Amino acid sequence: MSGKDYVEKDYYKVLGVPKDASTAEIKKSYRKLAREFHPDANKGNPEAEERFKEISEANDVLSDAKRRKEYDEARALFANGGFRTGAGANGGFGFDLGDLFNGGQQSGTFGGGGGGGLGDVFGGIFNRGGGTRTAQPRRGADVESEVTLSFVEAVEGTTVPLRMTSQAACKACSGTGAKAGTTPRVCPTCVGTGHVQRGQGGFALSEPCRDCKGRGLIVDDPCEVCHGSGRATSARTMQVRIPAGVSNDQRIRLKGKGAQGERGGNPGDLYVTVHVQDHPVFGRKGDNLTVTVPVSFPEAALGGTIRVPTLGGPPVTLKMPPGTANGRTMRARGKGAVRKDGTRGDLLVTVEVAVPPSTEGEALTALEQYREATAAEDPRAALFKAAEEA
Structure with missing residues (x-):
C-alpha cells in the first residue's frame, strides 16, 4: 500500500x-x-x-x-x-x-x-522500512551482591568496598560486537528496534527480534573476544555507602550502580543484601536497641539508680522505682538505632533480677530474717485462686 x-x-x-x-x-x-x-x-x-x-x-x-x-x-x-x-x-x-x-x-x-x-x-x-533507523539504547542489567556488617556498622552506617563482576562493553570492539575494521549493520527484520510485532487475534504483541536477539544490530564478522555480543565480563571494585539503621537481610537498591548499558543506554541498578552479625550485649527491635541489665534483689525491691551501657556512647543512668518486677522494661530515649530521617530510636532496658548461686555470713542471716518477716505472704496465692476459678 x-x-x-x-x-x-x-x-x-x-x-x-x-x-x-x-x-x-x-x-x-x-x-x-x-x-x-x-x-x-x-x-x-x-x-x-x-x-x-x-x-x-x-x-x-x-x-x-x-x-x-x-x-x-x-x-x-x-x-x-x-x-x-x-x-x-x-x-x-x-x-x-x-x-x-x-x-x-x-x-x-x-x-x-x-x-x-x-x-x-x-x-x-x-513499523515498516521507511528510511534508515539507528539501533536503540539498551539499559544495563541489574546486579546482585551481598555484604556482611558488624552490629555497630549496621546501626551507624558505613562505606564498604564491593568487588562486582558484571557485563560491560567489550574493550576489543568498543561494544559494537564487530571485528576491528568492520561495523555491524541494522537488523532488517526489526529495523534496529530490537523488537518485532506478532499478531494474535485482533492484537499485536511485541517480542524481542529473533534474528538480532533484541540488539537491533546484525554482526557479519564478529569480534574474536566477545564473539559478536558486544559484551564482556568486567570486574570492578567500588565503594558502596550502606545507610545507617540497616537491618539484617535487608535489600538495598543503589540506582545506576549496576551493569553498563549499551549504545548510550542507562546503567542497571545494584541490589545489595545486608547480613548483620550479632552483638554480645545489644539486640535490635526495629529502630530500637535492646539490652538486658542484671540487678540485685535489694535494688529491685527498694529501688534506686542503675548505670546502663549504650552502643558507642557513654553510659546512661536510669531510675528504678521500688518494687520493680523481674523482666520489667525501661526506656532510654534517643539511644537506639538511626532512623531514615536522621533521628534515633530508643534503648529498651529489661531488668533481670540476679540470684546469687550461694549465700553465707551476714547476707545469709539477713535473708533468713527477711523470710521470717514475710512468711505470712504467699506470692503464689493469686495463681492458685485463678486456677480454681478457671
Missing part, C-alpha cells in the same frame, strides 16, 4: 470516534467493533474479515500516543491543500507524493527508496 493511501485513510472514522477521542474511548470502540467483526463470529464472510483488518490497523495507530501524533501531523500536512500530484490546473507548481515519502527517490511504494521525507515518519507509524 502506498504512503498516499495511508494518509487518506481516516482511522478515526474506521473506529467511529472523534479526532479528540481519549485513549479509553478508542479502546472501548475497538473492543466493541472487534467482537462484532471478528472472523470467528463471521465465518465465510470476507467483508467482515476485511473490516476486522481495518479496525485492527486503526487501533494499532490510534492506541499508541507517538504513532497517533505522527499520523495526525501527516494528515494535517495534506489537509492544508498545499500538496497535490502533478502540475496545477492553472500552471501552478505541484509536488510528487513519491518525493515526499521517499526523499526524492522512486515513488509508488510506501517506504521505498532512500532515507528522509515522510517515509521515515510513516515507517515509524506502521
